[in-house]
Amino acid sequence: MTVRVGIVGVGIMGADHARTIVSHVPGASLRAIYDADAKRAKEVAAETGAETIAASPEALINDTSIDAVLIASPDQTHGALTLACIAARKPVLCEKPLAPTTTECLQVIAAEAKSGKQLVQIGYMRRFDPAYVEMKATWKSGALGKPLMFHCIHRNVSAPSWFDSKMAIANSAVHEFDIARWVLDADLTSTHVFRPAASSPDAIVTPVFLVLRSATGQLVNIEIFNNATYGYDVRGELVCEKGTVSLRSPVHTETSVALAQAIPYPADWRPRFAGAYRLQNQAWIKAIAAGTTGGGANAWDGYAAGAVAEAGLKSLEEGRTVEITLAERPGLYRPTGT
Ligand code: ISE
Numbered sequence: 001m002t003v004r005v006g007i008v009g010v011g012i013m014g015a016d017h018a019r020t021i022v023s024h025v026p027g028a029s030l031r032a033i034y035d036a037d038a039k040r041a042k043e044v045a046a047e048t049g050a051e052t053i054a055a056s057p058e059a060l061i062n063d064t065s066i067d068a069v070l071i072a073s074p075d076q077t078h079g080a081l082t083l084a085c086i087a088a089r090k091p092v093l094c095e096k097p098l099a100p101t102t103t104e105c106l107q108v109i110a111a112e113a114k115s116g117k118q119l120v121q122i123g124y125m126r127r128f129d130p131a132y133v134e135m136k137a138t139w140k141s142g143a144l145g146k147p148l149m150f151h152c153i154h155r156n157v158s159a160p161s162w163f164d165s166k167m168a169i170a171n172s173a174v175h176e177f178d179i180a181r182w183v184l185d186a187d188l189t190s191t192h193v194f195r196p197a198a199s200s201p202d203a204i205v206t207p208v209f210l211v212l213r214s215a216t217g218q219l220v221n222i223e224i225f226n227n228a229t230y231g232y233d234v235r236g237e238l239v240c241e242k243g244t245v246s247l248r249s250p251v252h253t254e255t256s257v258a259l260a261q262a263i264p265y266p267a268d269w270r271p272r273f274a275g276a277y278r279l280q281n282q283a284w285i286k287a288i289a290a291g292t293t294g295g296g297a298n299a300w301d302g303y304a305a306g307a308v309a310e311a312g313l314k315s316l317e318e319g320r321t322v323e324i325t326l327a328e329r330p331g332l333y334r335p336t337g338t
Contacts, residue, residue, distance in 0.1 A: 003288050004031035006066040008057045008081055009073030010044040011035070013095055016270055017070050017281065018048040024278045028285045034060045036073075057081055061088050068288050071095060072123075075171065079104035082299075086111045086119055091288045093281070095123040097174050098302030102310050105303035106327060113330040118293045121284055122302040124178040127295075128283065129276035131247040135238055136183045138245045145241025147184060150220045152176045153235040155228035157267055165195060165206045168224040169312040173210060176222045177308040178297055183238065186216040188308050192321040210312060231265020232272055250275065300333035 005021055007014050010033050021028050034054040035041035041053045054060035057077075061069055061084045071081050071094040079099030085092035086108070098120075099105045112120055126132050139147050154172055163171070181187060191212045207225040214220060237246040249272060254263045266272050283295050297305075304326060311322040 001027070001289050003028050003285050004065060004067045005029065005070060005285075006032040006034070006054065006060040006063065006068075007050075007070045007072060008034050008060055009036075009071065009077075009095075010041060011072065012270075014070070014072030015044045015047075016277065017072055018044055018050065020277055020281050021070075021285075022048050025281050025285050027289050028281075031066050032060050032063060058084060061085055061090065066090070068092070068285070076100055079108055082108050082120055083111055086115055089115065089117070089119065091119050091121075091284075091293075093121045093123060093284050094302070096178070096297075096302070097170065097306055097309065098122050098299060099306065100170060102303060102307050102327075105299070105306045108299050109303055109327075109330065109333075112299050113332050116332070118298060118332060120299040120302070121293065122178075122297040122299065122305075123280065124175065124182075124297040124301065124305070125273055125276040125280045126175060126179045127182055127276075127297060128279035129273060131249075132179055132183060132236070135236065135245045135247060139183075139238060139240055144238075144243040144245060147218050147238050147240045149239040150180055150184065150218060151235075151237045151239070152180065152220065152222045153233065154222065154224050155231070155233040156226045156269075157229060157232060159226035163206075163226055165193075165208050165316060166313055168206060168208045168226055169193065169210075169316065170309050172224045172226060173208070173222055173312065174305045174309050176220075176224075177212075177305040178301060179236075180212070180214070180220045180222075181301070181304060182297075183236075184214050184216065184218055184220075186214040186218070187304060187326060188212045188220065188324055189215050190321050190323045191308060191311050191315055193312050193315040195316075208312075208316070210315075212308070232268050233265055234269075234272060298333055300329055303327075 021030050030050045032052045032054045033050045068091045069085050082094045194209045210222040212220040311324045315322040
């Protein structure tokens, strides 16, 4: 069976997904794309060979020749489009975050639980990244003892001026929230957000530094620095009773010249997580063809990361530690971390 995919939103991430689907995902075809920018849609269709350009997101979602939908439109559209996919009973891979508010996330959970079938996967692709997979397997093997602390660093080269500290939490740190829950097998129960003083009055650098606790007692600290300038750099070190396990980024070469040795940094997340995106999309399509769900983060996980983000935004505003209490999990969803 070929799974015919439609992609809503072909900006940076949607176009990347389109390329991944056509080049690296056996059993999938790119049936249609939609983008609010018609010129962009045409360019991506020409590049990827997408069969048609849909007139609207709704037309794409309800098109009977489309089996599965990938949502990569702006964050604030995710919730409503995911609900439309559930109403059409179509499997959907929605880019993170599931929705900007937990109220909206819970609407998706309620609709999916009512449909009785898991249709939603969230694009928290790090769960497929070999380095994080190995990190989790290493502590689970018991060789390092129990985890105590998880240090997470997330640096981007630059971000637009509207990408403020709130966006750092709602759009960037959500990756860390999800992967910390997944690696530790535990929900996050409180957060406190700190910010360094601005280096100058007009500085656009807006790093945030979060300290969180997990339900099983570990401390997690997260640095998000979206204007780090030197490269895209994601680091993680899990400190356990008898040792630590750290992520290594996939690099292929190092250069020695002019009395220095250099290892390159990617300009953004796409090269760093290319393997994870491929594995995620392959698993999604394979599961759809088999009539099952694709593993990865489900709608509940999307809600849980959203709840941490909401608490983080509150902490940013109020300057205090904010507790995180999750709603009751419907039976449709597997326990945290599995
Ligand atoms: C972006 O939306 C992503 O998802 C990237 O993975 C992340 O590194 C970046 O900070 C986000 O803004």
